[in-house]
Amino acid sequence: xxxxxxxxxxxxxxxxxxxxxxxxxxxxxxxxxxxxxxxxxxxxxxxxxxxxxxxxxxxxxxxxxxxxxxxxxxxxxxxxxxxxxxxxxxxxxxxxxxxxxxxxxxxxxxxxxxxxxxxxxxxxxxxxxxxxxxxxxxxxxxxxxxxxxxxxxxxxxxxxxxxxxxxxxxxxxxxxxxxxxxxxxxxxxxxxxxxxxxxxxxxxxxxxxxxxxxxxxxxxxxxxxxxxxxxxxxxxxxxxxxxxxxxxxxxxxxxxxxxxxxxxxxxxxxxxxxxxxxxxxxxxxxxxxxxxxxxxxxxxxxxxxxxxxxxxxxxxxxxxxxxxxxxxxxxxxxxxxxxxxxxxxxxxxxxxxxxxxxxxxxxxxxxxxxxxxxxxxxxxxxxxxxxxxxxxxxxxxxxxxx
Amino acid sequence: xxxxxxxxxxxxxxxxxxxxxxxxxxxxxxxxxxxxxxxxxxxxxxxxxxxxxxxxxxxxxxxxxxxxxxxxxxxxxxxxxxxxxxxxxxxxxxxxxxxxxxxxxxxxxxxxxxxxxxxxxxxxxxxxxxxxxxxxxxxxxxxxxxxxxxxxxxxxxxxxxxxxxxxxxxxxxxxxxxxxxxxxxxxxxxxxxxxxxxxxxxxxxxxxxxxxxxxxxxxxxxxxxxxxxxxxxxxxxxxxxxxxxxxxxxxxxxxxxxxxxxxxxxxxxxxxxxxxxxxxxxxxxxxxxxxxxxxxxxxxxxxxxxxxxxxxxxxxxxxxxxxxxxxxxxxxxxxxxxxxxxxxxxxxxxxxxxxxxxxxxxxxxxxxxxxxxxxxxxxxxxxxxxxxxxxxxxxxxxxxxx
Numbered sequence: 001x002x003x004x005x006x007x008x009x010x011x012x013x014x015x016x017x018x019x020x021x022x023x024x025x026x027x028x029x030x031x032x033x034x035x036x037x038x039x040x041x042x043x044x045x046x047x048x049x050x051x052x053x054x055x056x057x058x059x060x061x062x063x064x065x066x067x068x069x070x071x072x073x074x075x076x077x078x079x080x081x082x083x084x085x086x087x088x089x090x091x092x093x094x095x096x097x098x099x100x101x102x103x104x105x106x107x108x109x110x111x112x113x114x115x116x117x118x119x120x121x122x123x124x125x126x127x128x129x130x131x132x133x134x135x136x137x138x139x140x141x142x143x144x145x146x147x148x149x150x151x152x153x154x155x156x157x158x159x160x161x162x163x164x165x166x167x168x169x170x171x172x173x174x175x176x177x178x179x180x181x182x183x184x185x186x187x188x189x190x191x192x193x194x195x196x197x198x199x200x201x202x203x204x205x206x207x208x209x210x211x212x213x214x215x216x217x218x219x220x221x222x223x224x225x226x227x228x229x230x231x232x233x234x235x236x237x238x239x240x241x242x243x244x245x246x247x248x249x250x251x252x253x254x255x256x257x258x259x260x261x262x263x264x265x266x267x268x269x270x271x272x273x274x275x276x277x278x279x280x281x282x283x284x285x286x287x288x289x290x291x292x293x294x295x296x297x298x299x300x301x302x303x304x305x306x307x308x309x310x311x312x313x314x315x316x317x318x319x320x321x322x323x324x325x326x327x328x329x330x331x332x333x334x335x336x337x338x339x340x341x342x343x344x345x346x347x348x349x350x351x352x353x354x355x356x357x358x359x360x361x362x363x364x365x366x367x368x369x370x371x372x373x374x375x376x377x378x379x380x381x382x383x384x385x386x387x388x389x390x391x392x393x394x395x396x397x398x399x400x401x402x
Numbered sequence: 403x404x405x406x407x408x409x410x411x412x413x414x415x416x417x418x419x420x421x422x423x424x425x426x427x428x429x430x431x432x433x434x435x436x437x438x439x440x441x442x443x444x445x446x447x448x449x450x451x452x453x454x455x456x457x458x459x460x461x462x463x464x465x466x467x468x469x470x471x472x473x474x475x476x477x478x479x480x481x482x483x484x485x486x487x488x489x490x491x492x493x494x495x496x497x498x499x500x501x502x503x504x505x506x507x508x509x510x511x512x513x514x515x516x517x518x519x520x521x522x523x524x525x526x527x528x529x530x531x532x533x534x535x536x537x538x539x540x541x542x543x544x545x546x547x548x549x550x551x552x553x554x555x556x557x558x559x560x561x562x563x564x565x566x567x568x569x570x571x572x573x574x575x576x577x578x579x580x581x582x583x584x585x586x587x588x589x590x591x592x593x594x595x596x597x598x599x600x601x602x603x604x605x606x607x608x609x610x611x612x613x614x615x616x617x618x619x620x621x622x623x624x625x626x627x628x629x630x631x632x633x634x635x636x637x638x639x640x641x642x643x644x645x646x647x648x649x650x651x652x653x654x655x656x657x658x659x660x661x662x663x664x665x666x667x668x669x670x671x672x673x674x675x676x677x678x679x680x681x682x683x684x685x686x687x688x689x690x691x692x693x694x695x696x697x698x699x700x701x702x703x704x705x706x707x708x709x710x711x712x713x714x715x716x717x718x719x720x721x722x723x724x725x726x727x728x729x730x731x732x733x734x735x736x737x738x739x740x741x742x743x744x745x746x747x748x749x750x751x752x753x754x755x756x757x758x759x760x761x762x763x764x765x766x767x768x769x770x771x772x773x774x775x776x777x778x779x780x781x782x783x784x785x786x787x788x789x790x791x792x793x794x795x796x797x798x799x800x801x802x803x804x
Contacts, residue, residue: 267673273658
């Protein structure tokens with residue numbers, strides 16, 4: 001019995017990437033529409049390793065907006081979700097009066113079902129909200145036929161989500177306006193610009209969840225005088241330096257500034273009252289290891305950066321990645337040989353010299369790092385053309401197979 | 403057979419205290435004569451618990467200057483030791499032309515033997531150089547009959563030593579002059595000013611020695627833009643606030659500023675390149691414990707401060723000390739009941755409520771803290787009148803009993 005087409009959900013599925021900042025975003029000057037106290041810059045990671053997939057369906061029969069995240073239904077009334085839904089619908093209605101509207105406007109009055117999954121475990125401690133909101137906004141826009149600048153909408157879901165709207169190297173310009181219209185992400189260079197750049201996510205075995213970034217950055221804005229100084233007087237120069245290092249593919253400059261900016265972000269967390277700690281003893285060992293590794297070679301071959309958690313993200317170049325992975329294996333030996341220590345892009349095996357081991361000179365720490373995700377820079381959000389990949393079934397509910 | 407008196411060493415023994423900064427000194431603007439980038443302020447700890455004892459002997463028969471530290475002969479030619487010896491001898495010669503010189507001037511041409519011991523283990527991780535140089539300068543001054551301002555000499559041995567030249571609450575004014583003549587310690591209030599103030603040194607079981615403070619602070623001056631901002635724009639206001647809190651015996655204000663300044667100092671260490679870490683996971687647990695303890699009571703009853711190592715120094719008031727010690731015992735249980743966990747001033751036993759335990763809500767960490775030294779504010783350097791306490795024998799060599 002064929003269904004009446006108006007009762008069949010209209011459905012779009014898209015994917016969006018994680019991004020890792022090299023000039024950090026920490027602190028809002030406007031909490032409601034999420035305007036930052038400083039500009040920031042990130043590398044978009046490849047979706048082959050880390051991505052969010054989101055299906056949005058709309059149908060005249062849906063009685064309410066609903067959302068499922070990683071298999072669990074969540075509250076659709078969260079203010080930031082509502083901001084994104086409202087903004088996209090507003091842009092779609094505005095577009096309706098424009099010339100090339102191909103969208104059935106009735107769709108805009110329908111309720112939506114949203115289903116979103118990550119291809120990486122939450123335990124990886126990667127900020128999934130950036131990929132999540134970028135994917136939501138991108139998918140809603142495709143469903144409603146909204147084109148053009150969308151980072152401004154994603155920003156209102158989660159600040160750093162605006163940077164996940166583009167591939168490669170992306171800056172979030174803080175802007176000056178009170179309405180946030182100039183607080184946007186822009187691609188600095190596409191992912192093809194620097195193919196040798198490689199990324200390793202070192203997933204640290206953490207005991208428990210630290211202070212969340214939303215409340216943490218607010219406390220920092222209110223209490224850390226060093227954060228204010230950083231935002232006003234340090235970051236503007238660093239943005240210029242970072243863009244220049246990326247344009248020139250100057251790895252040493254890129255790496256050193258990345259490390260300094262990660263450290264300065266964590267310094268402002270420590271200057272917060274009460275202080276916020278995201279780095280733990282394993283994080284600090286990774287930091288020391290990287291500096292000793294670089295020192296041994298007399299050049300900066302590897303950089304670390306840490307977000308609001310103990311996991312290290314390593315930037316390095318193609319020709320150093322296999323040795324550095326072996327260094328990590330040596331100094332953070334796994335006890336279970338069963339589990340896969342290295343996930344993602346293959347890395348050739350390598351041996352490391354005793355000279356190098358001695359230069360690093362640390363006691364190996366078993367189980368400090370759970371596993372490594374090997375990846376690289378990648379493109380921005382994409383439409384998933386294969387309808388088999390929809391996360392929602394024709395009944396508008398999450399497929400059981402997920 | 404009576405000795406010829408000119409062959410008998412002239413000998414003086416003095417003691418000097420440790421001090422713990424509440425506004426931190428980190429960074430020199432002049433490395434040679436030790437001028438700081440900012441003023442600082444400390445509490446002098448009581449010598450009943452923590453002191454350095456130094457005997458200086460001089461004798462026409464001594465063929466060279468010699469020094470023994472904690473039972474081991476050390477190199478007398480260290481530049482900072484030489485600075486102190488040279489300065490004191492210069493002041494003594496200058497004094498010779500003044501009216502009240504009671505000192506045999508020939509003594510000034512004799513070589514000296516110096517013997518110095520701490521009554522606390524080096525493993526306690528307390529900056530022994532402050533007490534050590536304060537004691538050396540004070541003892542040399544007594545031997546050579548030098549009176550008046552001596553903190554300027556002690557400063558040239560070890561910056562923070564100048565603050566150990568006074569008891570109670572002591573500020574080191576950074577000064578402005580290039581010759582350092584106005585970079586001096588001054589007593590803000592004597593130790594009798596705030597008798598309820600109590601101090602607990604929580605000795606953390608550290609794995610190994612971190613970056614030394616001399617090289618660490620130099621790297622910070624060269625690389626941390628946050629340190630420069632702190633020194634120029636934050637510390638001046640904090641000095642005024644801290645002096646005011648001490649004068650008013652306003653514990654909450656004193657405690658909060660102490661914690662904020664410790665955190666900011668460690669933040670500048672993290673902003674150093676490569677970053678310097680002195681806090682470890684145990685230090686961070688102590689910090690969290692203190693904030694949760696204060697939060698439970700809705701008032702600031704306890705403060706932490708950390709120097710260039712993982713040990714916590716706790717400031718609290720008499721009426722909270724026994725409960726807080728019990729809290730530390732509970733969350734950092736000792737495994738060996740044999741060793742003494744609490745040293746120094748007696749602390750009555752106390753019980754802690756389940757409410758408080760739940761409010762702190764941390765898993766107890768066995769062996770995180772080795773022991774506690776319980777003490778309070780105390781006086782400045784003193785002459786040891788009992789000649790039995792000389793560390794050098796009549797032969798000018800360290801006594802074997804030490």
